[in-house]
């Protein structure tokens with residue numbers, strides 16, 4: 001059978017996480033309209049009649065200004081090195097720009113087979129697509145597939161193309177294995193997704209979620225702390241009379257109930273941790289891979 005790893009790499013906001021969820025058929029990665037939503041690699045396994053594909057979602061490749069972001073970009077580059085197929089995801093509704101060229105310079109050097117997904121074709125100008133495809137000629141893509149991760153348009157064609165490039169071998173994971181992340185990870189991420197949805201400016205980038213307690217029972221009881229970087233951010237996140245944090249809590253609880261298929265009690269607490277984005281200990285606590293913990297393969 002066919003089997004192997006496909007790493008989704010690209011600029012922030014290209015739609016990698018939306019595409020991962022679409023390819024795996026489960027919501028494993030959170031999505032937002034803000035860049036840098038994904039902070040770590042997320043594995044999602046999908047079985048086809050022809051074989052097994054291990055999809056790896058990664059943080060967007062960008063210029064890292066904080067230690068948090070250094071770890072994020074490292075996680076993306078590590079995945080790219082380990083993959084059988086590198087699936088570059090670009091937003092086809094926008095011109096690539098300097099960031100796009102930087103990405104292609106990295107993808108061009110990958111040892112793995114390269115495939116390009118021109119994403120967001122649902123809102124791209126079809127005429128503008130052709131010259132953009134021409135601009136990718138020299139990157140050495142084995143396939144270029146226009147898709148919409150949002151609507152699912154052409155995603156099956158992409159799946160066929162990816163399967164075709166995978167090596168033969170024994171399955172990498174047991175039959176029921178879906179992801180490499182523990183339940184607590186999804187709790188923190190689903191809460192963070194709602195923080196992202198309800199905040200703007202610097203706040204989305206300055207928040208992280210820690211799961212303090214995970215108590216199973218007829219009611220799943222979850223206690224989380226939302227970290228912010230500065231004292232001035234706390235009242236914004238809480239809102240007038242607690243309105244903002246309440247709205248975040250209500251939506252997060254609904255998402256968590258959907259994910260865990262059970263009733264959920266969610267307790268959210270906001271805490272200031274000055275400059276946590278630069279603090280290696282906090283980054284470790286958040287489970288973000290870093291240079292020091294890089295896997296040897």
Ligand SMILES: Nc1nc2c(ncn2[C@@H]2O[C@H](COP(=O)(O)OP(=O)(O)O)[C@@H](O)[C@H]2O)c(=O)[nH]1
Pocket residue numbers: 010011012013014015016017018019030031032033034035036037038060119120121122123147148149150151
């Ligand atoms: N119109 C459209 N929007 C998309 C598509 N794929 C992703 N998006 C949107 O683009 C934004 C970023 O998506 P996300 O998956 O978080 O991007 P990532 O940073 O590359 O993981 C979100 O608002 C998505 O809803 C698509 O195919 N079409």
Ligand SMILES: [Mg+2]
Pocket residue numbers: 016017018029030037038058059060
């Ligand atoms: Mg993402």
